[in-house]
Amino acid sequence: MPLWKLAAAAAAAVTLLLVGCGREDSQTALESAAQSLQDSIENKDNEELMAIIHPEFSANQRLDRDWVQRTAAMMFLRHGNVGVIALNRQSWIDPTYPDKGYSEAQLALTGAERWLPQRVGHYHVRLEWWREDGEWLLARLNWE
Template sequence: MPVWKLAAAFVAVAVLLVGCGRDDPEAALLAAVESLQESIENKDTSGLMDLIHDEFSANRELDRDWARRTAALMFLSHRNVGVIALNRRSWLDPTYPDKGYSEAQVALTGAEGWLPQRLGHYDVRLEWWLTDGDWKLARLDWE
């Protein structure tokens, strides 16, 4: 499983930000997206894993441990990771207020220096669950 798929999905959520306060669930969801982006850009595996739900699932077959290993491999393999997001959006589930979603088209680059050595393009969908007052990434799907 390519490291880029996980990274693209995480980053897609991360770049879905708009400036908001944390007083409402949607603003808190957007803040979680921002934290996800910062963790990826800073290559912070611990911070990234803090945002991933214990019952995380990617493409209905990969688990939280896979996410940790894949992120660590990506962070070790590339000194710089760049993200370009197109057609991005986030929203709360109108029926279940403890669920939120994010979608985006993402181009993800990896490099040892300034020039990208690797490029991937993905359509990603993320599902967030509100757990103990914090949004956690629970489901990740990509094409």
């Protein structure tokens, strides 16, 4: 095999490998953003929570970013402990638009003064993430 063909094949293999790694890194970052969202709620960290929320955030097509801040503050003040139990959570990147990602899960959201939950809600949630400047931000939230 001529040297130029070998070099071209090696360059193609390296390119495919790098594209695959970039996709894996994006997937890992998306999953990390979803975990950070859960952690910020459980840690009652309103500042960290709001850092994850996109400026154009919308929930169920009628609630905005201010709603997130007010609701979180109220929940954090009302309950000594806040828990998020995510079941069947999965995240994926849109194959057509690599700067869009999605997460879907069954959630149990609990609030308690001490250890026993006083309030429990079960939800099916779908989150839409937008990547800006290398960071995944929560842009859309819908639940049932």
